[in-house]
Amino acid sequence: xxxxVSLHMLxxxxxxxxxxxxxxxxxxxxxxxxxxxxxxxxSGRMRVCDWFAEQDIKHIDHLIISHIHEDHLGGLLxxxxxxxxxxxWTPFPVEAFAEVAVCLPSHxxxxxxxxxxxxxxxxxxxLLEYFEFEGTQVHQLRQGDVHMxxxxxxxxxxxxxxxxxxxxxxxxxxxxxxxxENDQAVERQIALLDHLDKLSNGTSFILKISFASFVGLxxxxxxxxxxxxxxxxxxxxxxxxxxKLPHHGQIDSIDPFFMEDMPLRLCLTTSSSTCKYNSAAxxxxxxxxxxxxxxxxxxxxxxxDPPRDHPFWQGPDRYASIEISTDGTFTYQLNN
Numbered sequence: 001x002x003x004x005v006s007l008h009m010l011x012x013x014x015x016x017x018x019x020x021x022x023x024x025x026x027x028x029x030x031x032x033x034x035x036x037x038x039x040x041x042x043s044g045r046m047r048v049c050d051w052f053a054e055q056d057i058k059h060i061d062h063l064i065i066s067h068i069h070e071d072h073l074g075g076l077l078x079x080x081x082x083x084x085x086x087x088x089w090t091p092f093p094v095e096a097f098a099e100v101a102v103c104l105p106s107h108x109x110x111x112x113x114x115x116x117x118x119x120x121x122x123x124x125x126x127l128l129e130y131f132e133f134e135g136t137q138v139h140q141l142r143q144g145d146v147h148m149x150x151x152x153x154x155x156x157x158x159x160x161x162x163x164x165x166x167x168x169x170x171x172x173x174x175x176x177x178x179x180x181e182n183d184q185a186v187e188r189q190i191a192l193l194d195h196l197d198k199l200s201n202g203t204s205f206i207l208k209i210s211f212a213s214f215v216g217l218x219x220x221x222x223x224x225x226x227x228x229x230x231x232x233x234x235x236x237x238x239x240x241x242x243x244k245l246p247h248h249g250q251i252d253s254i255d256p257f258f259m260e261d262m263p264l265r266l267c268l269t270t271s272s273s274t275c276k277y278n279s280a281a282x283x284x285x286x287x288x289x290x291x292x293x294x295x296x297x298x299x300x301x302x303x304x305d306p307p308r309d310h311p312f313w314q315g316p317d318r319y320a321s322i323e324i325s326t327d328g329t330f331t332y333q334l335n336n
Contacts, residue, residue, distance in 0.1 A: 006324070062087045
């Protein structure tokens with residue numbers, strides 16, 4: 001009989017943060033964001049660092065960074081002021097970022113998406129320097145890899161090598177322009193950063209995480225339009241019973257080719273309580289419920305941040321995290 005593993009889905013507003021805890025240690029998948037405006041209101045949102053402090057967790061055995069976006073890694077630097085980490089797993093080789101810097105004049109106007117991406121890229125560079133200084137082992141996970149990470153069997157289904165290579169080529173080009181100080185160089189950097197931001201979701205990990213009868217698919221922001229539409233990929237998903245919806249449950253988060261035949265029992269969504277950017281789109285859950293009913297299954301939908309007036313959530317309007325069992329019963333507890 002395997003020891004139990006608990007899954008904690010943290011309420012970080014619009015962002016991802018999942019903690020697995022078991023006899024084999026702790027595994028944190030993303031750490032939400034750190035934007036002040038994300039932690040206003042009264043839905044129970046907490047920065048990951050504050051939640052860890054309340055739980056008196058001082059060490060992470062495995063940290064997985066799904067991709068470079070603020071709402072997935074922005075909470076890491078504050079967290080690392082109070083915890084230690086043994087292993088870090090990312091989609092990229094560390095050396096690809098050795099010469100990268102963002103050098104834009106302070107007066108230059110940046111579109112909001114570029115501004116946020118610059119912040120997340122700078123955070124990622126600081127994180128890599130911190131891990132090197134601390135002697136923390138940083139590993140690249142590639143498509144096709146299978147690892148036992150703590151108690152968890154983790155299969156890497158994405159990102160595709162071609163997408164990672166395209167992203168890293170843009171990173172390399174960005175590094176070539178940072179020594180220039182003319183208008184052309186500034187414009188090119190902004191264009192590259194915009195392209196990197198839009199490509200970043202496609203570099204997200206898609207991880208099949210298994211423990212006993214729990215078989216979860218954690219997609220970060222990697223939507224089905226980026227997935228390889230092959231029989232082999234569809235076959236790899238045939239036993240998935242827990243789905244963390246990609247891209248916060250927006251309209252592009254599902255596709256019948258991949259999901260109609262999944263024996264889903266539990267759907268997890270990391271949208272905001274205000275459902276901004278059309279996250280937690282009701283039509284997504286209508287379709288998932290329809291597929292489940294056709295297969296004679298009940299489907300439980302849980303939200304990291306309780307959505308207001310949502311047809312698929314009738315629970316309380318405030319909690320800081322949800323603890324979910326991985327024993328196949330899919331029982332859960334809301335924690336303030």
